[in-house]
Amino acid sequence: MPKSILTFIAFFLSLVIHAQYEKQLSKNISLSINENFETYFFAEKLAVEHIGYYVFSNKDSRYDHQPLVSHAAAHFMKWKDSDVILKIAAVLGKLRPILNDNSQILEYLWYCKSFPKTGFKYSVPKDIAIKDPVKYPNAEVLVQELTELLNDFYKQAQVGEYIRQNKNYYQGAMKEAAKDIAVKSIPFEEKWYGKKFLGYIFILMPGMPITEGEDNYRAFGIQLETPKGKMPSMVFSSSVMIPKKENLSDYKQFGFDNKEVTKFLTVHELGHSFVNPLLHDFKKEIDRDTILFTPKLKKHLENSYINNWDNCITEHLVRLGEIRTAKLMNDKTEEERLRKEHTVTMGFVLLPFLENHIIQYESDRKKYPDFRSFLPLLFKSLDTLKPEDIDRMIVN
Incomplete structure (x- = not known):
């Protein structure tokens, strides 16, 4: 068989293989x-x-x-x-x-x-x-x-x-x-x-x-x-x-x-794609408040594998996005499930504080067209907290 025909067949089979394992x-x-x-x-x-x-x-x-x-x-x-x-x-x-x-x-x-x-x-x-x-x-x-x-x-x-x-x-x-x-x-x-x-x-x-x-x-x-x-x-x-x-x-x-895991990966992990790149520009603000990662908070979050303030903030913001996205979808059941899962079960106790402040972002999207534009205000609000405020949020 001519080499050109063999090359064509190999190329065709390659296309078929990849078509079998890709779905839009x-x-x-x-x-x-x-x-x-x-x-x-x-x-x-x-x-x-x-x-x-x-x-x-x-x-x-x-x-x-x-x-x-x-x-x-x-x-x-x-x-x-x-x-x-x-x-x-x-x-x-x-x-x-x-x-x-x-x-x-x-x-x-x-x-x-x-x-x-x-x-x-x-x-x-x-x-x-x-x-x-x-x-x-x-x-x-x-x-x-x-x-x-x-x-x-x-x-x-x-x-x-x-x-x-x-x-x-x-x-x-x-x-x-x-x-x-x-x-x-x-x-x-x-x-x-x-x-x-x-x-x-x-x-x-x-x-x-x-x-x-x-x-x-x-x-x-x-x-x-x-x-x-x-x-x-x-x-x-x-x-x-x-x-x-x-x-x-x-x-x-x-x-x-596994519906629960797959759905979680869809929303939560992709949420990191929206949040993580933004936080590179707010390193100064994050480092400024490391004192808020109290020993009590660290202990409270250890089962969620959170071991520093940087991770703590990142994971809080991603979970905030999950809850508020469910609210935007008018999915009340999922909104409440996520709020209970993240705040109570997983221990992300700053979420009620963040939700109270994020309402301003959601109610004025003309002034705040994207999440990045609102982050300075969110970090400013976090900076008003004291370590004892954080510890009071934790209910054992």
Whole structure:
């Protein structure tokens, strides 16, 4: 067969593969599976056979509660001692003490063309995490080396073929998640914050290992940059423990049928895309009031993993946006549920104070067209508080 025909067939199959794992939920909201991410997690699971662990990949864990993780590990285990996996293990061994995570690796992989292609689909931003030489010394060089090795593994182990063979599982996972992503809430978030993005990307990671146990899952947001503008994304693992079956094709549940978690990720984590960039310009105001993060408040928020005033303010503002977005949608039930969940259950005791002040923002959007324009007043109000005022808000 002529080489040109083979090239065309390969190109056509590539288009078909990616079409199978990408779904438009609305005009500017998409849901997809990223083959580069899946390749990374398949390889990471093999690498930990040599280095013990990396984040939630652990040599001694079977991951029977995550069918695809368990099945893929068994399928690719014959590559465990291959030259490419040994090299990947060595690179991850060097990256582990530098990054302490793999989210920075995935962020870089998103900008890369889908394996087996090389190069980038979009220019890698100058401020991407791995390019920070102070916080992550030598990470950029190591991640670049890792990417080349992952591409080699993709080709040698025929990862693309494995993903195609299990398309029913991937499509089932996407179907489960798609029904619970709160597509209707995003325009209301945009309206409340006074900010619109080019689009929103949700990426499922069925191959990402998580620790067994109820309410265990992992997710993180990445602010992606394209030639047309910034696009917030949400990357998340399965969140439902699935009983083990003999074959991957036997599963009718895929680990993403979790309305509460999926909706939370949609609204809360995307809320960080609206809030976090704004706070870089208010570092002086935030640092000014660190005294308000009293020992009593720190203790009260420890179950929510809040360990400093910066995180405390960020999480309060994102949760404020959640509650007020629900109010804007006239969803009284969700508004009250969120208010109780965040204020009482999670311990974010500043929310009543913030809600009282945010009414001014909501009632005069001509004067305050976006959330950023109101933040100076909000920080000014916080500055009137004293540590004892904070402690009085806490009811044990």
